[in-house]
Amino acid sequence: MIKLAIDAMGGDFAPKEIVKGVNIALKQFSDLELVLFGDENEIKKYLEANDRVKIVHAESKLDMGEKDPVRAIRTNKELSIVKAFKSVADGECSGAVTAGPTQGVIVASHLIIRRIKGMKRVALCPELPMFAGKKRLLLDVGANTEIKSLHMLQQAQFASIYASKVLGVEKPLVGLLNIGTEPGKGRELDLEVYELLTQDPNINFYGNVEPKELLTTECDILITDGFSGNLVMKTMEGTAKALGMALKEEISKTLGGKIGYLFMKKNLANFKNRLNPNEIGGAVIFGVDGVVVKAHGSSNAYAFSQAIKQARLAVKGDIINKMKENLVLDNE
Amino acid sequence: MIKLAIDAMGGDFAPKEIVKGVNIALKQFSDLELVLFGDENEIKKYLEANDRVKIVHAESKLDMGEKDPVRAIRTNKELSIVKAFKSVADGECSGAVTAGPTQGVIVASHLIIRRIKGMKRVALCPELPMFAGKKRLLLDVGANTEIKSLHMLQQAQFASIYASKVLGVEKPLVGLLNIGTEPGKGRELDLEVYELLTQDPNINFYGNVEPKELLTTECDILITDGFSGNLVMKTMEGTAKALGMALKEEISKTLGGKIGYLFMKKNLANFKNRLNPNEIGGAVIFGVDGVVVKAHGSSNAYAFSQAIKQARLAVKGDIINKMKENLVLDNE
Numbered sequence: 001m002i003k004l005a006i007d008a009m010g011g012d013f014a015p016k017e018i019v020k021g022v023n024i025a026l027k028q029f030s031d032l033e034l035v036l037f038g039d040e041n042e043i044k045k046y047l048e049a050n051d052r053v054k055i056v057h058a059e060s061k062l063d064m065g066e067k068d069p070v071r072a073i074r075t076n077k078e079l080s081i082v083k084a085f086k087s088v089a090d091g092e093c094s095g096a097v098t099a100g101p102t103q104g105v106i107v108a109s110h111l112i113i114r115r116i117k118g119m120k121r122v123a124l125c126p127e128l129p130m131f132a133g134k135k136r137l138l139l140d141v142g143a144n145t146e147i148k149s150l151h152m153l154q155q156a157q158f159a160s161i162y163a164s165k166v167l168g169v170e171k172p173l174v175g176l177l178n179i180g181t182e183p184g185k186g187r188e189l190d191l192e193v194y195e196l197l198t199q200d201p202n203i204n205f206y207g208n209v210e211p212k213e214l215l216t217t218e219c220d221i222l223i224t225d226g227f228s229g230n231l232v233m234k235t236m237e238g239t240a241k242a243l244g245m246a247l248k249e250e251i252s253k254t255l256g257g258k259i260g261y262l263f264m265k266k267n268l269a270n271f272k273n274r275l276n277p278n279e280i281g282g283a284v285i286f287g288v289d290g291v292v293v294k295a296h297g298s299s300n301a302y303a304f305s306q307a308i309k310q311a312r313l314a315v316k317g318d319i320i321n322k323m324k325e326n327l328v329l330d331n332e
Numbered sequence: 333m334i335k336l337a338i339d340a341m342g343g344d345f346a347p348k349e350i351v352k353g354v355n356i357a358l359k360q361f362s363d364l365e366l367v368l369f370g371d372e373n374e375i376k377k378y379l380e381a382n383d384r385v386k387i388v389h390a391e392s393k394l395d396m397g398e399k400d401p402v403r404a405i406r407t408n409k410e411l412s413i414v415k416a417f418k419s420v421a422d423g424e425c426s427g428a429v430t431a432g433p434t435q436g437v438i439v440a441s442h443l444i445i446r447r448i449k450g451m452k453r454v455a456l457c458p459e460l461p462m463f464a465g466k467k468r469l470l471l472d473v474g475a476n477t478e479i480k481s482l483h484m485l486q487q488a489q490f491a492s493i494y495a496s497k498v499l500g501v502e503k504p505l506v507g508l509l510n511i512g513t514e515p516g517k518g519r520e521l522d523l524e525v526y527e528l529l530t531q532d533p534n535i536n537f538y539g540n541v542e543p544k545e546l547l548t549t550e551c552d553i554l555i556t557d558g559f560s561g562n563l564v565m566k567t568m569e570g571t572a573k574a575l576g577m578a579l580k581e582e583i584s585k586t587l588g589g590k591i592g593y594l595f596m597k598k599n600l601a602n603f604k605n606r607l608n609p610n611e612i613g614g615a616v617i618f619g620v621d622g623v624v625v626k627a628h629g630s631s632n633a634y635a636f637s638q639a640i641k642q643a644r645l646a647v648k649g650d651i652i653n654k655m656k657e658n659l660v661l662d663n664e
Contacts, residue, residue, distance in 0.1 A: 131574045145511075145519040179477075179562040187477040187559055211567040215574035224563075227519055230511040231560055232567045235543040239571040242463045242547035243606075247579075250603040257599035263592030264583055271582040274575075 001033045001052075002315050003093045004291075004308065005084040008038030009061035011099025012298050015039065018099060019046035021304025025312075026050050028305065032312060035093055037084040058083045062104045064297060069104035073111055081105070085112040088290040094315045095291030097282070097307050099299045106142055109288040116320070118327050119287040121151040123226065124294070125159060126233065126283035127167075129275050131215040136222060137163055138214075139286065141233045144226030149192035152223060156203055157326050158286040158319075159221045165317025166284075166310060167220065175209035175219035177228065183207065189225065197223075202326060211235075240275050282307035284314065291315050333365045333384075334647050335425045336623075336640065337416040340370030341393035343431025344630050347371065350431060351378035353636025357644075358382050360637065364644060367425055369416040390415045394436045396629060401436035405443055413437070417444040420622040426647045427623030429614070429639050431631045438474055441620040448652070450659050451619040453483040455558065456626070457491060458565065458615035459499075461607050463547040468554060469495055470546075471618065473565045476558030481524035484555060488535055489658050490618040490651075491553045497649025498616075498642055499552065507541035507551035509560065515539065521557065529555075534658060543567075572607050614639035616646065623647050 006022055008015045015038055022034055023046075033052045036043055040057040047053065059078035066072050073082055081100050085108050087093040096113075098105055102124065110122060124142030127135050137159050144151075156174050163172035176194055178186045183194060185208055197205040209217050211232055224232070247268075251257040261268070282295040282303075291314040295307035338354055340347045347370055354366055355378075365384045368375055372389040379385065391410035398404050405414055413432050417440050419425040428445075430437055434456065442454060456474030459467050469491050476483075488506050495504035508526055510518045515526060517540055529537040541549050543564055556564070579600075583589040593600070614627040614635075623646040627639035 131578065177563065179559060179566075210570075211563050212570040212573065214567055214570040216570070216577075227511060228560060228563055231509065231543050231556075232563055234511075235546055235564045235567040236571045238542075238544040238546040238548070239568045240575060241544065243572060243575055245548075246463065246606050247603050250599045250606075251596055253602075254596075254599060257596040260592040260595030260599070263595065264586075264589040267582045267586060267589040267592070270585075271579050274578050274582075 002031055002312050003033040003035065004311050004315070005087045005093040005096040006034050006036045006308070007081045007084040007096065007098035007100055008036040008043050009058070009080040010101075011295065011304070012064060013300065014061070014099060015042050016046055017299060017301045018304050019043055020301035021299070021308065022053065023048045024301060024305035025308040026052055028309070029312060032308070034308075035084075035087060037087075038080040056083060056087075062100050064101050066101060066104055069101065069107045070111075073104065073108050081108050082112060085109065085292075088292075089113050095293070095311045097293045097295060097304070097311045099295040099297055099304060099307070101297065102142070102294060105292065105294045106285065109285045109292050113288045113290045113292065115287055116289045116324060116327070119154055121147055121155070122285055122287040123155045123158070124283050125162070125286050128215060131274075134218075134220065135167060136215070136217070136220055137167075138222050138229055138233060140224070140226035141229040141283070142226050147189070147225045149189055149196055152189075152193045152225065153196040153200065154327065155286055156197060156221065156223050157200070158323050159223065160203055161317075161319050161322045161326065162284060162286070162314065163220050165319050165322070166313040169220050171204045172220040173204050173206045173218060174221045174223060175206045175217055177211055177222050177224035177232065178208035179210065181208045181210055193223075244272065282310055284310065289320060291320065334363055334644050335365040335367065336643050336647070337419045337425035337428040338366050338368045338640070339413045339416040339428065339430035339432055340368040340375050341390070341412040342433075343627065343636070344396060345632065346393070346431065347374050348378055349631060349633045350636050351375055352633035353631070353640065354385065355380045356633060356637035357640040358384055360641070361644060364640070366640075367416075367419060369419075370412040388415060388419075394432050396433050398433060398436055401433065401439045402443075405436065405440050413440050414444060417441065417624075420624075421445050427625070427643045429625045429627060429636070429643045431627040431629055431636060431639070433629065434474070434626060437624065437626045438617065441617045441624050445620045445622045445624065447619055448621045448656060448659070451486055453479055453487070454617055454619040455487045455490070456615050457494070457618050460547060463606075466550075466552065467499060468547070468549070468552055469499075470554050470561055470565060472556070472558035473561040473615070474558050479521070479557045481521055481528055484521075484525045484557065485528040485532065486659065487618055488529060488553065488555050489532070490655050491555065492535055493649075493651050493654045493658065494616060494618070494646065495552050497651050497654070498645040501552050503536045504552040505536050505538045505550060506553045506555060507538045507549055509543055509554050509556035509564065510540035511542065513540045513542055525555070576604065614642055616642070621652060623652065
């Protein structure tokens with residue numbers, strides 16, 4: 001059995017969509033056992049009876065707009081996310097899934113589950129939307145603003161293990177996001193990371209990748225520091241938003257456009273869906289001593305069930321122990 | 333009269349499209365005097381007679397794929413770009429326009445026209461495609477990988493002067509590209525730049541802008557370091573490319589899509605055009621002691637004439653002298 005902790009109160013549509021996602025996942029996977037943390041009465045409204053699920057009541061929840069998650073998590077032991085993550089720290093559950101606010105999830109991972117010994121940084125790693133037949137991992141987007149090359153190497157190792165176990169890619173190809181494709185491009189940091197990635201026998205290193213290939217590269221994993229990755233992620237989002245608006249604008253400008261729209265309404269809906277967060281997997285926190293999947297804040301039941309599926313595969317693939325065996329230690 | 337040096341041999345379609353762009357610009361602006369540098373015989377094939385244009389022969393040209401532009405520019409005085417930029421350095425022309433390779437243009441600006449005294453870094457600043465009724469400047473995208481906060485302040489000052497004189501924006505609003513909107517977000521560098529931008533009375537500072545607002549923000553200028561800006565620019569490009577492919581894919585999947593396409597062919601072409609480099613202005617080199625506009629390598633005649641128009645406005649607006657008056661000096 002794979003036992004996961006579910007933060008039933010995190011996310012814009014919690015607990016309803018979260019609990020419905022739990023119902024879906026339980027039906028889909030018979031090896032899954034789930035513990036839901038949150039408001040027992042609220043959860044019961046939506047939870048379908050199943051002997052592989054139980055509820056642990058939690059008095060309060062981390063607000064999606066919480067300005068000071070560090071304080072909230074440190075001082076309030078009754079938060080559903082705190083209780084859920086504590087069950088992972090205690091070894092009662094093997095992983096946790098939450099749709100709570102990103103910074104709160106990172107902070108709670110740090111403070112409650114804690115880093116794997118020897119890993120100096122925690123990274124937030126989303127799956128990019130599928131393009132050209134491939135889902136790609138981008139990391140770090142969690143905004144580690146100061147980072148060392150060795151930490152980026154560790155993250156690349158983690159991502160390689162994750163991609164092989166969860167995405168089922170045999171020898172995941174790792175690219176270093178950079179401003180040019182030639183070796184020697186980039187900052188001091190990038191040059192060092194390039195060297196480390198080249199030397200690591202466990203990493204299938206492709207070389208530098210410019211973000212104009214972000215969604216078309218043959219790489220499975222794109223690695224950069226947390227500041228750059230966060231900018232790249234948000235630029236992708238911003239460009240997609242602006243282009244969506246522009247497409248709508250151009251179509252509605254003429255009668256032909258409006259008629260054409262009626263014919264291809266479904267096609268355009270599918271196009272829009274290509275970037276729908278509900279169709280894209282959650283982000284994984286790399287570097288803490290337990291599996292943590294952060295589903296999108298706006299997750300519906302289906303999206304949350306997908307995040308549970310991700311966590312299940314990560315636990316099944318034993319990624320945390322595999323990472324520990326692989327770990328290159330810092331000499332600091 | 334505004335006298336500009338034109339590198340007639342730079343760009344994928346040089347000299348033909350460059351010279352045709354010159355023809356357009358000369359017709360459009362009666363205060364324009366142009367000196368074309370390049371292969372005299374080739375240029376003559378396309379150049380329309382005009383007493384405000386002359387040709388200075390140059391034996392060779394900087395290859396679009398030149399791997400070592402520094403060496404090429406240092407050793408070959410017969411390159412059209414070298415001769416064109418030299419005429420700016422000598423004060424014979426007030427600005428230069430080229431569609432040559434980006435790194436070559438930056439190197440030539442540095443080595444031949446040279447930096448404005450007191451400006452420590454040169455920045456490459458493109459106009460972003462117009463969205464939500466606005467053209468925005470993004471800088472630096474030229475990949476200054478190591479930069480100090482004061483240099484970014486200088487670039488913001490330069491961009492403010494440029495936006496007011498060339499884009500005609502009265503008090504251009506400057507945003508700092510960052511991973512969060514709250515003050516205090518980002519790296520040490522960003523915190524320092526935030527402070528400097530806040531204090532500068534000549535800068536209309538908006539605060540932090542996340543790149544998910546890149547094409548919709550009310551800011552006229554978005555500033556970041558050269559590494560980040562280059563990644564952001566290329567991510568925009570990559571996302572647009574992938575979305576374009578996805579749209580095509582989805583439309584061609586069904587008969588309805590194909591019929592709809594016939595009705596909105598023109599609308600979709602216009603949509604595609606929104607990101608067409610020929611519709612977007614060239615990039616300007618900020619920080620050298622003369623106006624330099626770098627048109628897209630793939631410029632057609634119209635695009636190149638637009639780049640000439642940009643250079644004309646920059647010279648007319650006296651942006652170099654305005655920048656010199658404004659310059660905050662480094663105490664190094």
